[in-house]
Amino acid sequence: xxxxxxxxxxxxxxxxxxxxxxxxxxxxxxxxxxxxxxxxxxxxxxxxxxxxxxxxxxxxxxxxxxxxxxxxxxxxxxxxxxxxxxxxxxxxxxxxxxxxxxxxxxxxxxxxxxxxxxxxxxxxxxxxxxxxxxxxxxxxxxxxxxxxxxxxxxxxxxxxxxxxxxxxxxxxxxxxxxxxxxxxxxxxxxxxxxxxxxxxxxxxxxxxxxxxxxxxxxxxxxxxxxxxxxxxxxxxxxxxxxxxxxxxxxxxxxxxxxxxxxxxxxxxxxxxxxxxxxxxxxxxxxxxxxxxxxxxxxxxxxxxxxxxxxxxxxxxxxxxxxxxxxxxxxx
Ligand SMILES: O=C1O[C@H](COP(=O)(O)O)[C@@H](O)[C@H](O)[C@H]1O
Numbered sequence: 044x045x046x047x048x049x050x051x052x053x054x055x056x057x058x059x060x061x062x063x064x065x066x067x068x069x070x071x072x073x074x075x076x077x078x079x080x081x082x083x084x085x086x087x088x089x090x091x092x093x094x095x096x097x098x099x100x101x102x103x104x105x106x107x108x109x110x111x112x113x114x115x116x117x118x119x120x121x122x123x124x125x126x127x128x129x130x131x132x133x134x135x136x137x138x139x140x141x142x143x144x145x146x147x148x149x150x151x152x153x154x155x156x157x158x159x160x161x162x163x164x165x166x167x168x169x170x171x172x173x174x175x176x177x178x179x180x181x182x183x184x185x186x187x188x189x190x191x192x193x194x195x196x197x198x199x200x201x202x203x204x205x206x207x208x209x210x211x212x213x214x215x216x217x218x219x220x221x222x223x224x225x226x227x228x229x230x231x232x233x234x235x236x237x238x239x240x241x242x243x244x245x246x247x248x249x250x251x252x253x254x255x256x257x258x259x260x261x262x263x264x265x266x267x268x269x270x271x272x273x274x275x276x277x278x279x280x281x282x283x284x285x286x287x288x289x290x291x292x293x294x295x296x297x298x299x300x301x302x303x304x305x306x307x308x309x310x311x312x313x314x315x316x317x318x319x320x321x322x323x324x325x326x327x328x329x330x331x332x333x334x335x336x337x338x339x340x341x342x343x344x345x346x347x348x349x350x351x352x353x354x355x356x357x358x359x360x361x362x363x364x365x366x367x368x369x370x371x372x373x374x
Pocket of ligand 1: 160161162163164165191192193204268269270271272275276277278301
């Protein structure tokens, strides 16, 4: 008699039942494992898991798709200080104290204070430095002045950031002329950018400027940044490739959406190598970009991330905002 012949009908029914319920079990288990795997993959590309790995992931809604953008390195949060003031006047008062304190600190540490100026409304917001006690207490002779971006026009042209800074601030403080590093206004945008970058590199070689500890870029003590209503900083605009530059220190743009069209600008790697960055933003025009930058709104703009969102220094970032600029945060 064969082995199979020994098996009773009830045995067959038992095993058939067992196999089919095991099969069902395996099927249910596989489906469950598949769903779990899919959830895990989704989590891997989402904010939740990235936070576990200490990355900085931000989601944007773009043409009804959610896009997760990962910023490499340490998250911005933690080294960001957001200071909100009632009025632009209060911002100017606080900014003067912040700058004076940093001036004393860096001069004590290095014997100089390297300051990078934006153009625009920022220059007027520096006005409190021109008053006591700062005008008399700051060691102006130790300041070194640079320009975050510059319009490629003669230095005495009304559009020049140098002229704006000279008329509104630099001519009123005793900073030696030789410590003010204006662009060469005789050059084309390409050449002016290369020339400015070359001069910065020479200053690093001569140890007049510090080199960043974590990169090849210069490490400025303080950069004073303004922001346009479209979220641009320096002359780094939405829809323009300059904001993705990785290696150059200074680059140029010939089709700036904000006139004048020809400009040179620091790049993000150089900006983000700074020890201190102050983002000085006032007025209601900036409210939407501030809301996006401070992550209270998804960026429904088709420009993502906004240039201002790429400001993430190795040092410290301090926002100086007035009520109008923060009005979007409560909406
Ligand atoms: O064109 C420029 O605009 C930005 C922002 O200027 P604001 O007047 O809106 O404060 C400025 O930071 C930059 O230096 C300038 O060239």
